[in-house]
Each structure stands twice: as structure tokens, then as C-alpha cells.
Amino acid sequence: MILIYVIGILMGGGLLALLLGQWNRNLPRWIALCTVSVGFIAFVFFWINQYRTVNPHLTNTWIIDYRHDWIPSFGISFHLAIDGLSLLLLVLTFFLGVLAVLCSWNDVKERVGFYYFNLLWILAGISGVFMAMDLFLFYFFWEVMLIPMYFLIGIWGSENRVYAAYKFFIFTQASGLLMLLAIIGLYFIHGQNTGLYTFNYFELLGTVIPPHIAFWLMLGFMIAFVVKLPIVPFHTWLPDAHSEAPTAGSLILAGLLLKTGAYGILRFVLPLFPEAAHDLAPWAMLFGVIGIIYGAILAYSQTDLKRLVAYTSVSHMGFVILGIFAFNELALQGVVMQLVTHAISTGALFIMAGMLKERLHTRNINHMGGLWTQMPQMGAIGMLFAMASLGLPGLGNFIAEFLILLGAFKANVLLTIIATIGLVFSAIYSLRIVQKVFLGPSERSDHVSDFSFREIIVMASLTLSIVWLGLYPQPVINTVKPMINKLAHVFTPENKNVQNSYHTTPLSTHKYLVKK
Amino acid sequence: MNNLLWLVPVLPFAGFLILALAGKHISRVWVAIIGAGSVSLSAILVLIIGISFLSHPPATGYYSQTLWTWMQVADFNPNITLFLDALSLVFIFVITFIGALIHIYSAGFMASDKDYSRFFACMNLFVFSMLLLVLADNLLLLYLGWEGVGLCSYLLIGFWYENPVNGYAARKAFIITRIGDTAMAIGLFVIFYQFGTLAIPDILTKAPVLWQQGASIATITALLLLAGGVGKSAQLPLQTWLPDAMAGPSPVSALIHAATMVTAGVYLIARMHIIFQLSPIAQMIVAVIGAATLFIAGFSALTQYDIKRVLAYSTISQIGYMFLALGVGAWAAAIFHFMIHAFFKALLFLAAGAVIEALHHEHNMFKMGGLKNKLPVIFWTFLIGSASLAALPLISAGFYSKDQILWYAWASEGGNPLLWFIALLGAFITAIYTTRMMVLVFWGEAKTEIGHHPGKLMTVPLIVLAFFSLFAGFIELPHNFGHFTLFSDLLHQVLPETVLKAGMNNELQFQLLALLSTFGGIYVAYVFYYKQPQRIEKLKQSRFVMNLYLFWFSGWGFDKLYNTLIVRPIVFIANVNKNDVVDKLYQGVTFVTVSLYQSLSFTQSGSLRWYIMGLVIGAIIILSMQIML
């Protein structure tokens, strides 16, 4: 039930903020803060409990399962369930949610109620995406998070916001609709095979799909996820959306929305279409590597700080796709780490870009420089996160990238080597950020203030998290371990051979097994 | 006492944390005390641990201490484990001991800097990372230290960040070393999939079992690790960053870019020596790289006018010697040279720093001169350092370490006459540029007024280092000259002994030749720079010599080469593609949509007759489809 309550609290809090925002400007942000904090605390406690009590080698990976009929005539149910991966991402969602509320504390001055309404509803949609175990419901939440995001960018963004909002919405919507087609296709294939028409994820897992159809259905799912992720060449919405969105919007976009794409691939594409995914793997990895390099080169040439960071996201997400399609436990664990650490490090960079914008009224790094003198704290933190972004050992991103590359090396040596070269490029652009913003001769004579107390809280929590993840990532690894193990199990070569002997038996108790 | 090992890196780290978090609120004295004190404490601790390690050597030859499991994924489970054996003992001794001296020196040197606490924070962080590097039990932890020292090097080179040139040098250093690191990371992948572990002891035991002598996988792995070492140790072809790195404060150059970090490559190769031994080709390449580097860096050093750049090129060249030694299988000799080099090069940099500060930040040697009497302490310590660098026979420590390398370059299994000859030539050049530097700085007439004299905090470390530069060599004497092998005995617990070719016993001749080359070099420099400086001017009139001079001066044109081949094309592509060519695709889609809209909207002309026409045409199409199909 906690799952329902969480979504309910977020949506309710949003409505409350909207209504009370009419007559008090301060109330909405306190409501938002309380709402998100409650969710965060609830999930952290839940996680700690879970972590203590549950054995990571357990076969049943599901922690909570809640189900209620929704549209029975279509076999659609309001089915929420979480396993380690979902739990982890939910904790992340609420963590960044709290930060998003905090970092827009003074940023937003107009239409405060509506702003926090949108913020909370985005979080609700994202939480829903991470919990939904009914494909229809999943799509539902997938789209629900878009509209408030559209408003967030379109109303509170900077100069070019309308264009960015359109672009964001149309890209994600177009790809999402293709996924809807694939979902319905899967629904009918499953129904025609078994006579049971349902959108239930667990039922659909065992669907026997003719290979050529499976490939197209998988592409339908993939397109939605790779646009969200994003993978070159579907990435062009991202720099615009990120750079035009308000700080909290960029934070949520980079920290959470992109993660839903990776989550979707892990949760749906691989288990539902293992063989098609297997066929796609070399291409997916290739595009991942192209993304790594291409994103990095583009990041290097940007002069708009937020745009620059946005392109680094493209580069980092290339690692994610590379890792996912390496299909082994190392890489997949790396991917999960990458999701978490990228959310933190890129989120921090966006927050910092927002703070700089607030102080300097520009995002152009050519107009910055020498800020260390006046803002040593921000300089140090900025340096730290630039280092995180280039994958410095000891910080979380390194663990993620190293595990991904280590895993991917097993799958494809050549591509991994090229991807590793991407690390050099990441050093180039990260150091460029530091150099242009904080180092060099001071460009300004007026006073620029360093962190305020609220900002220190925000940045300190991010810093602690990234260092913690860099030095002791085991809690994260253990939490997702059962899920990842199961997933990796599907793709181990020995298993494939075993599978061939299963050839004639259409039904098997194991949900993730590959069937021909 | 061994179980206090964790404190050795933790002390400087604690210093870093205190200075980083509260540096603004601590007085400068306390900053110095915390900064230098933490490293000094750790140096003392190392002494204690070292004594206990030597007096009660562990049965396995090493001592390891697991702090916690870093992560555990599938069969990949690196720990945060510290690992102490003879090799790492030597390194942590050098790091903490020289580190402490340099910290003390810095307390005086940086006294007037506004970012005092930031400097010490970074220095402490560096010591921590470097200790982690050499104490790491597995390659991943080593990599952590490896990148950590890179970060600190970056931070400290660019310490005076207001000047963009420093920032550029810092970035160059970081990025070029990162190229090597990347190759090393790939090497780690290979190792992991070959041995299923990254723990160094396991790798070293498994390698000879799993791999054939001369197996190509061994070569590949060794070369990938070598690439890492080459980057960090500024060897050919990744040597270009080190001369620029001199933009940092002199203590930084002394600690990071002379004594410790740049020798990390030497440490790595020595640490993974079994893999290198399995691949004679790779080992040969190490030797060749070392020889080529020492040669070209020597010539470049000859032409510099910036005192720190001379020292930088000389560092590259000296590390070349160490690589050469590693390559020919003279493992202990390489480590010995590392230690001696750490002493005298740290000394030289610190003394140079004192000179530079005394002369109002004047780096140009040609504007110095006549300091012999004005800065006597500096002069004498610098002289001792130079003697060691030039390997002045018998009395300097440098002679003992370098002579060993020269001998092994000829006589060991992997050695050959060509390598030996290059090394000898290198020694000759070393003597020339060292003497040139001495002459230009300390003799002749004074060209710049002296500002303030170095205080006690600065001179005491110089004197201590000078002492070691003179006498540290006596712990390892040549076979025909006392045959005192304290140091190599210690190291041979870890590293294999050097195998000599058959029938090599005429070591004396080679020592004499080395001696000759040193004195020859000193004489040449004496003639050209002291006796008849006009000869140089005369030589420079020749076009060829001038071009050669400029070529050497620019570090053999490597910077230019890399700029044209790699940097410029990438920057060009990046700038051309700034607006993302992929986006054009989507703009094209938009354009098509809008043009379709415009042409369709043209059909909505508002004319009823046109609408009727449309209706009729539609009807005709439908009817003809009905009937035709």
C-alpha cells in the first residue's frame, strides 16, 4: 500500500499546493517540501529495513506487490510492484525531489502554486513509471510525467523555452506512441497464444513471439526508451530541454527522466524480448559508443553551461546503453550505478549552473571565469563534480563506468576500447568547465556571493552521496542484485543451450526464460 | 606495529579534510602545522613500521591489511586493502620522508600566498593518493591512487589559477596522463578476464602459471600497463606535459613532478614485473622507450633557459634511465635510482625555487648569475644536487645509482651495446646541462637583485636533502667496489635479481668510461659557458645549429606534432559541429511538415467551385478505384 500512498501523497500535495498557492505564496513550497520529504523518509526507512532483512540471493525479487482491477475488460489492472531496482530508483526520485524543491525555493517567484503542482506531479509520474507492472499503466504514467514537465519548461524556462518544450514533448510523445503500438501488439499476441488477454507484466513475460514480430515489437519499446535515454541520433531534444528548463526542471530531467529510459530497457525490453535484444546488442552497443564520443565532442564545443552539461549527459547515457547490451552482471550493475551516480553528479552540475545563472544572469561560460576567488566553496564543489563527471576513482561515477566497461569488455572488446577512449574526452570537457567557470582571470568586479545555507545543504547532500557511492557502493549493488542476477541469467550462454532443450515445452515456471 | 599501516595514508587524508573543510577558519600557523605535521607524523610512522617490517619480516614477504570490501559484483570483488612489501616500503619511505621535508619547506616558501590552506590541503591529498597508489593491494585501488595523484597534480599545477597559462598546463598534464590511464584501464580489463581478479599478489602468482613465456597476451597486457606508466612518468611519446607542468609552485614540482608522482610508472612496472618478464618484447620496448626518452630529453634540457624547465627535462631524462633499467631487467637498480633521484631532484627543485623566489620570480637562467656568494646555503646544496645529477664519481649518490644502470644496460640479459651507448651519451649530456645550469646561475656576474633570503624553514630541508644526495648512495656499492648491497638485498625479496650475460666481469672499464663521460661533459660545459661563452654565439649563427637548437628547445617538436595531428582536428570538428548536425535532420522534418502545410493550405482557397472540383475529383478517384480494382 505504501506505493499507492506515495503516489497519492504526491498528487494530493500538488493539488493542495495549487489551491493554496492562490492566496499564499509561501505555502506551496512548504507543502511541496513536506510532501516530498515524507516520501523520501518513508522510502529510506523502507530501504534500510529491507536491506537488513532480505537476503540478496533470494530468488523472489519482488518486495511489494499491489494489484487492483482498473479496466477489467482489457485485462488492465492498477498493478504496482517494486523490486530492488525500482526501490533504488524511487529513493533516488525522492532524494532528487527534495533537492528540486529546495533549489527552486527562491528561484520561482511567479505562479508558485502551479509550479509546485507541476513539480510534484512529475515526481508522481516518475514514481509511477518505476512501480507500474502493468504495461498499460506503465504507458499511462510514462505520459503523465510529460505534461507537467512540458509546463515546467514552457512556463518557467528561459528565453527559448517554448521551442524547447515543444521539442521535448513531441520527441517523447512520438516515441511513446510507438511504444503504445508495440504494447498493444504484444497484448494481442499474448492473448491469441494463451487466450488470456492481459497487460500484466508478469503474464506477458512468457509470451512466445515469432522472431520477426518480436524484433519489431522490441523496436517499438526501444524507440521510446532510447529517445528518453537518449541515444544519438535521438538526442537533440535534450540539450534544448535541459538548457531552457528551470533549475529544478533540469535536475529532474537529467536525474530522473533520462533514467526512466534505462529503467524501461532493463525492465521491459530485455526480459520481454531476450532474443531480439540479443540480436540488437551489437548495434545498440555501437550506438552507445557513438553516443559517448559524439556527446563528449559536442559538449566540448558548447559555450552555454547548461547545454554543455546536457551533452555530457548524452555521453554518459551512452555508457548506459553500452552496459545494458553487454548482458552480464558486471555491466548491468554498472548501469544501475551509472543511473544513480549520473543523477547525482549531473544533477549537481545543473544545480550549480542554476546558481551561477541566478548570480551572474548568464549561462555563457565565456562570460564567467575566475569565480574561485569569490566563491571558493562553489569552486571546490564544482571541481568535485567535474571530477565525478570525468570518472575520477573514489567518486561514484567511476565505479559505474568501470563496471560497465569491465562488463562490456567481455561482450565486445573493440567497442569497449573506443568507449574507454571516451574517458579522455570526458576529462577534456570536464576540465574545460572548471577552467572556464572557476579558474582563469576574474571577469567580474562586482560581488558574487558564495553558497547560502540552503545551497550548502543541497550541495553537501549531493557531495556526500557521490563520495559514499564511490567508496562503498555495496548497498546499491546488493539492493539490485537479485533483479540483475535474474536478468543476467537469461543471457548467459550456458543457459541458451539449456534453453534449446526446452524447445518443445511452451510453458515454463521460470518467468525470464527465453523461449523460441 | 604493522597494523598501524592504515594510519599512514589516513593521516595526510585527515589533514586534507581538516584543511579543506575548515581551512578558512584556521590561522596560517595552524594550517602549516596541520599540513606539514600530518605528513611528518606519517613519515615517522613509516620509519617505525619500516623498522618493525625489517626486523620481523612477515613469512610471506608482505603484510596486508584489509579495511573494507570496496564492492562485490559477481566475481569481481576488489577490497580496500593495503599491501606492504619491500618495494612499497621503499616508496612510502621516500614519499612520506621527502613529502614531509617539502611540506616544511613549503611552509616557508608559500608563506605569503593567499591560498595557504588550499595549497596544503592539495599537498596532503596528494600524499594520501600517492601512498594509496603504492600501498594498494589491487590494481583498482592502485588506479584510484593513480588518478588521485593526477587530480592533485592538476590542482597544484594550476594552483595560481588566475593565469590561464597555468590552467592550460594543468589541463594538458591531466589529459595527457589520462590517455595513458585509459590504456591502463583497458589493461585492467584484460587482466581481470585473464585471471578473474585484480589483486596484485594473485595476479603475480597466477601469471606464470597461466601464460607461456612470450605469450602475445602477456605482451598486450604489459604494453597496456606500460602505456599507463609512460603517461604518468612522462616518457616518450607522452612526455610533453611535464615541462609545462612547471607552472606550479616549486615545492609542487619537487614533490609531484620530480620525486614521487612521475615515478609512479616505474613503480607500476616494477610491481607488475612478472608480466613484463613474461614478454621479452614488452620489456625491450620499455628499455627502448627509456633510452630514447633520456636521449631526447637530455638534448632538450641543454637548450632551455628556464631553470625549472631544465630540471623538468632532466627529470624526464632521469626517469628514462629508470625505464631503461627496468627494461633490461635491472629492477633493483631502477628503484635505487628512483630513490636517489628523488633526493637530489627534490633538492634541486627546492633550491631552484629558493633561487627563483630570491630573484623576484625570475625563471630565466640568463638573467641570474653570481649567486655563489650571495646565497651560500643554496649554492652549496644546489651544487651537491647537481653533482648527484651529473653523477660525479664516488662522492655523489647519483654516481652509484646511475653507474649501476649503465653497467646493466650493457651487461644484463636484456642489455645491448646500443642501449648502453645511448645511456652513456645521456650521462655526458646530463653533465653538460647540469654544469651549464650551475655556471649560469651561480657564477658570472649578478644580473638581478636579490629580494629576500630564504628562511630556516626552507634551508633546513635543503640541507637534509643534500645530506642524502651525498650519502644515500653508500647503501649500495658496485660489486668491484665494496660490493655492499643493502638496498638490492632488501628489494630482492620482491624483485628478481638481474641476470647477467655470460662472461661479464670487466665492470671497471665501464665505470671508467662513465667517469670519463661525466668529466667530459663538465669540461665541455665549462668551456662553452664559462670560459668562452662567445663560442656559443658563434655556433648559433649557423642556420643548421640554430634550427637544431630551436628543435631541441621545443622538445623535439612533439607539441607541434600532436597539435596538428590530434588536437586541432578534434577542436575543428567540435567547433564546426557546435550546433549538432543531427539536429538538422529534425529541422528538415519540421521544414517538410511546414512546407506540406503551406501547400495544403493553398488548396483551402475558399472558392466554392474549387471545392466542388475537389469533390468531383475525389469521386472520380473512388469510382475508378472501385471499378478498376
Next chain:
Amino acid sequence: MSGNDFFALTPLLLLAGSSVLVMLLIAIKLSHRVIQLSSLLLFIVAFSSLFYIQKSLPYHIEPLLVIDGFSVFIMGLIIFSSLVVNILSYIYFEEKEESPKEYYVLLFLCTLGACVLAVSKHFVSLFLGLEILTVGLYALISYLRVRHHNIEAGIKYLVLAAFSSAFLLFGMALIYLETGSMEFSMIAHSLRSLPSLSPLFLTGLGMMLVGVGFKLAVVPFHMWTADVYEGAPAPVTAFIATASKGGVFAVLFRFFIMIDGFRFNVVMLILMCIAIASMIIGNLLAVQQKNVKRILAYSSIAHLGYLLVAFIPGSVMSIKALSFYLMAYFITTLTAFGIVTVLSNKETDAENIESYKALFWQHPILACIFSSALLSLAGIPLTVGFVGKFYILAAGLQSGFWITALILVISSVIGLYYYLRIITTMFAGQKSILPAEEKANPVFYMVSIIALSVLSLLIIWFGVYPSGVMGFIEYFKLK
């Protein structure tokens, strides 16, 4: 005709009677307000009579009419939309027209025509219903006769409608000639005995498609749509977009079901082409359109294309999907035009997109209602439009019509752009400092807004919890 026949025809009789009654009320010079309220009451009575006759379903009145679950459902939709249009009409006509009363008579007649279409199963009743509807619409469209646009729209609609009616009639005549019957089931019967389809029959079917296609405003018979929507008074536009199309679509569907037209590959191919062209061209035409009424017109072309996507498979799922989507489309379109109506002032309709600027900050409620309608038209979740679109895709994919489904998806992305454009306009700009203008009829204004709020709540309610409605539709299955 027996008593039972009359019983079954209660809704139609009520509608017909209402028109006479209203005429009488006008004759005794009652005020506009009274006329409006009484006609509202009569619509409610007619609507509730639908529940009343349910028990006796299905009921055939040979040979012309059949009253079954499907027709009752469609009639319900039609009467409901007329009811809403009726509510919206008061404030619209009160300030623009000195004699607005006869409007209600025409509205009843048009509703009657549309309802007759929904129950007809014979060419004669089809023709009658269609013409009652169309002739009434001519007058409604040009009701504000002093406005140039109204008259222009009226004459365009008149000429084209008559022209296409001629096609329809000629087509019917050909089919009658070939099959010897004008009753759908008899036609089906005689078709079954024929070895192959004769060209005359096919020609007839084709010509009928032209006629019906015009009424539905599908490509290539769509060109009148924008002009008529723009020119007609906003409430009438709402009526054209909903009730008139719903009736025609119902009869087309019944015709195809009864003659089992889904087996004629050529016809289906043509319908597919029409569907595809409607979706693409309809959406493209709206891309940069500045006039909101025209945007909604073009979007209605696309939506009819979507409906055809569900129509083509002709499966059981199709019926449900069509019913659901028609309902979704009705509610949404009524809401959208309702907003246009409410925002219109005495001189002009609120059709320029610029007049919606900063609406969100001036009339947040109206803006929210309009946004919900637009998002529903765009098919975004949380709205009924999404469930409808999902239903259509499901119906299409169930029978393997991937191409039409794919085109639907792609074209709805284009559609998204212009819906978003309106929404963006509403959110753009700042709150103006001008005081809100005084409304002439605050009570009716409030009533209209309440009605629209209810509609938009329905949009969201059905979007979040569609299973109730789905069960309801299931209950009204055809046959």
C-alpha cells in the same frame, strides 16, 4: 403501427413534438430565456426517455427503423450534445441576435434528423434523416444572417451538401437497381445470392461513399469543413462537429455491418486510403493555422480518420472502440467549442489564437477546461481522448491493421504540435491589468461554465476510470 412502435419511438416523437411545442411557445411571444429553459427541459426529457425505452430493445419497425442498443447509445450521444449546445446557445445568441428563438426549433429538428439516422436501416429513412438534419443545418449555419461569414458558410454548405446528396441518392438508386431492395438486410440477402459484385453495385457504393464522406468531412471531401466551421456560429459548429457526424457515422456503420461490407476488399482499401489521407492531411492542415475554429475543423477531419481506423476491421472490438471514441470525441469537441462560445463577444467569435493569449492567468478555470479538451483531442493520458485512441489502436491492431495504426500514431504527433500551440498561447504572456469585462448574463454564463466544467471533469474521469463507461458501452452492444 402499433402501440409498441410508438413506445419504441418515444425519443423521436418527443423531439419532433418538442419542435412543434417550441414553435407554439414562440408564437405566444415568450422570452428567449423561457424558450431556452423549456427547450433545455425538453431535451432532458427526450434524453431520459432513452432510459425508459431500454427494456424493449431491440425493437424493429419494419422496414424502416431499428431501435437497438447501438442506436440508443448514439441517440443518447446526439441528444446529449444537442443539450449541451442548447445550454451554450443562450449567451451566444442573446447578445448577437435580436430573434434567437427560432434557433431552438431548428436545433430540435436537426437533432431529430441525426437521431433518425441513428435508427435507420433503410435508404428511405436514411435519406429522410439526412435531409432533415441537413436542411436544418443550412438555416442554423447562416443563422446570424448579417454576418458575411455566416452567409458564405451557409451557401457553401448548401451547394456542397445538395451536390453530395445527389451523389448519395444516385448511388442508392444504383444499389436499388442492382439488388431490388432498399432495406439493408434485404440488400445483404440479395448480395449473398450474387456470384460476384457487379460494377453497378460497386459504382453505387462508391457514389454513396462520396455522399457520406462529404457529411463526415473526410479527405478528399473535406474542403468545406474549415470554412463552414469558421463561418457558422460557435454552438452550431459544435453541433456539426458532433451530432451531425455521429448520426451519419452510425448509419454508415450499420449499413456496413448489415451488408457485411467488410469483406469487399476494394471498398476497404478505399476506406483505408480515406482514413490515412484524412489523418495526415487533416493534421497537416492545422499545423500553423491561426484560427482556432479552423484548427478544430481540421482536427475533426483527422479524428474522423482515426474513427475509420477502428471502423475498417469491422470486428466486435470495432463497435466498442467506435462507440467509445465517438463518446470521447463528442465530449471533448463540445468542451472545446463550448470554450470558444463562452469566450466569444458580441462582435466576433473567439477564433483568433491571439485572443487566447494569457487566458490561463485571466480565466484559469476556462483555460484548464480548454487545456483538458485539447489534451484529450491530442490523446494524452488522464483524458478520455487517450483511452479512446488506445481503444482504436487496439481495435486496429487486433485485426492486424498495422499500417493505419502506424499512420495514426505519426499523424497524431503532428496533431500534438498545434494542440500544444494553443495551450502554449494560453500560458504565454502576463496577466493583463484590464478589469474583467462585465458579462451580460452572469447566471447563464455561470451555468455554461458549470456545464463545461462538468464536461471536462468527465473527460478526466473517463480518462482515469474508463471501465465504467466501457461496461456501459458493452451493455449497448449492437445486435
Next chain:
Amino acid sequence: MKSSTEIVMLLAGLLFVLGVAGVIIRKNIIFMLLSVEVMLNASGLAFVAAGSRWAQPDGQVMFIFILAMAAAEVSIGLALILQIYHQHKSLDIDKLKEMKG
């Protein structure tokens, strides 16, 4: 099929096409309406012919409906035309192009 039906149907078709051509060609609204009437009557004729083929009265019933409908249409049409003339002082259909795009 009886040959007389065929001939009548041909005539109806011819009339229909004539009507279509008339609507397309004429620019005067009144003539356009007239042409539409021709088309409608052609359809009526076709119904009569079809009814006679099957010896049913239905075709003629339909014809009467068509007549009634045509009359209603023309009456509204003429009213509109009056209004147009009133506003535009012209019956040229090509001048009625205020709405487009």
C-alpha cells in the same frame, strides 16, 4: 435487365453528369443551384427506373421525397442568395472567398 430500364438509367446518368458539369462551370449561384436540382432529379429518375425494374413502388416514393427535399433546399437556398446579393451586390460565387487558409 430490361432494355427500357437501361435506357432510362443512361438518361439519368447523362442528366447527372450534366448537372455536375453545370455546377462546375457556372459561376452564378442561381445556376449552380439549378444544376444541383438537375442532379437531384437525375437521381430521382434513376430511382423511378430502378423501382420499375423490380415492379415496386419504392422508387416512386423515393422520388417524391426527393422532390420535397429539393423544394426545401431551394427555398433556403434562395433566401441565402437574396442575402448574398444584399451583402455583396453580386451573385458571382467567385467573390465569396472571405474565408480560406
